Amino acid sequence: MASGTSNKGKKGSSAVKAARSSVVVRKGKPWGTILAVVAVLVVAGAVFGYAITKVNAAKEFTVSEDNQDPSENIPGVVKVSYAPGSHVQATQRVAYDQSPAFGGPHDATWADCQGTVYPNPVRTENMVHGLEHGAVWIAYNPDQVKGADLDLLRSKVENQSYMMMSPYPGLDKPISLQSWGHQLKLDSATDERVDQFIRSLRTNTYLTPEPGGSCDATGSTFNVANPPPFVAEKPGADAVPMDSTGTAGTPGDAGLTGTPMTTTGAAPSQ
Numbered sequence: 001m002a003s004g005t006s007n008k009g010k011k012g013s014s015a016v017k018a019a020r021s022s023v024v025v026r027k028g029k030p031w032g033t034i035l036a037v038v039a040v041l042v043v044a045g046a047v048f049g050y051a052i053t054k055v056n057a058a059k060e061f062t063v064s065e066d067n068q069d070p071s072e073n074i075p076g077v078v079k080v081s082y083a084p085g086s087h088v089q090a091t092q093r094v095a096y097d098q099s100p101a102f103g104g105p106h107d108a109t110w111a112d113c114q115g116t117v118y119p120n121p122v123r124t125e126n127m128v129h130g131l132e133h134g135a136v137w138i139a140y141n142p143d144q145v146k147g148a149d150l151d152l153l154r155s156k157v158e159n160q161s162y163m164m165m166s167p168y169p170g171l172d173k174p175i176s177l178q179s180w181g182h183q184l185k186l187d188s189a190t191d192e193r194v195d196q197f198i199r200s201l202r203t204n205t206y207l208t209p210e211p212g213g214s215c216d217a218t219g220s221t222f223n224v225a226n227p228p229p230f231v232a233e234k235p236g237a238d239a240v241p242m243d244s245t246g247t248a249g250t251p252g253d254a255g256l257t258g259t260p261m262t263t264t265g266a267a268p269s270q
Contacts (some may be wrong), residue, residue, distance in 0.1 A: 003160075009101045061199045069207060070200035072180055074193050084132050088223070088240050093231065094125055095239040100139045100168055101128050102178035105240050112217035113137070115159045115190045118166035121230030123130030126222060130164055133181040133213030134203040138194075139168035139176045149189035162203050162215050168231055178210060189205065 061070045071077045082103030088094060094105045101124050110129035111122055127137055145153065153175070157163040168176065171203055173185035179201035184193060198269065205211040217224060 010184075024032075059195045063204050063206065065201065067105075069204070071184075071197060074184065074196050074200065076186075076193065077185055077197070079130050080181055080183075081139055082181055084180070086244065087129075088125060090228070092125070093235040093239045094128075095235045095241050096124065097242050098174055098183065100124065100137070100178055100183075101169070102131060102183045103181050104128065104138075104242050104243055106132065107228075109220050109222045110213075110215070110217060111222060111227065112163060113164040113215035114161055116164045116224065117154050117157050117158055117212065118164070118227065120167065122166045123230055125229035126228060127164065127166070127178075129167075131178055132209050133162070133180070133215055134205075134208035134211055135162040135164055135215055136198050136202045137178040138165040139171060139178065140165070141171040142167035142169065144171075144174040145189065152189045153194075163198070164215075169230065179204070179207070182205065200238060 019239070058075050059067075071079075080098065080103060086105040088105050090107060090109070094101070096104055103110060105125075106121070106128035107125040108129070109126060110133060113130040113135035131137060138157060140150070140153060153165060157165040161269040169225040173187060175186045175189060175191075175194070177184045177186070177197045179197070182197075182201055184197050188195060201207065203211065222228075
């Protein structure tokens with residue numbers, strides 16, 4: 001009897017082991033864990049790739065010895081070569097070759113460009129002088145840019161040195177950005193090229209005729225609270241031509257060449 005019981009016990013034990021082995025063999029792969037790990041790797045790769053893209057983009061629009069004019073990487077930027085230092089009197093107008101102007105003879109007193117947002121249009125001759133000091137001027141068509149778009153542009157200017165903004169009646173595009181010798185016209189305030197232009201050209205020491213020039217008009221004849229108004233009418237026959245050295249020049253002032261440079265991208269329609 002004992003022997004039979006022993007045999008039955010062994011057989012039972014063998015059966016249990018076989019069943020357990022069957023369970024182990026039939027156990028499926030941990031797909032949930034695998035999928036979770038794959039998902040984490042995909043997200044990590046996307047985040048890493050995005051970070052690399054952002055770093056490369058930042059370098060693309062960062063001024064350096066090897067990248068003196070980052071605006072060459074911005075589609076639509078128009079460039080014209082202007083010699084600096086040509087001043088005109090407060091009573092004179094200049095026959096500018098661009099609208100808005102972004103170089104050429106200008107008033108001896110610069111417009112305040114210490115993050116200044118002008119509610120009303122300002123005389124172009126004063127605004128151009130601010131560009132000579134390294135400022136970026138955001139001009140906008142007041143009939144087309146309002147509300148949230150206007151607030152967005154304002155946020156890029158307020159409390160930012162070497163930035164100024166003003167409405168520009170009759171502008172052929174909703175928005176136009178100017179630095180000395182550079183211009184970019186855009187249809188939308190959310191266009192990424194707004195920030196690219198500012199990053200590339202504001203206080204660019206390689207392209208600014210007078211780097212470090214003051215943007216504070218306090219104490220000068222320029223009244224920030226009541227600046228000289230914009231004149232919509234075309235300049236008359238008595239306007240200072242673009243090839244003039246002006247009549248109120250300072251020692252060391254140079255003339256103006258007005259020689260067109262290579263255009264980056266298609267020039268905006270006029």
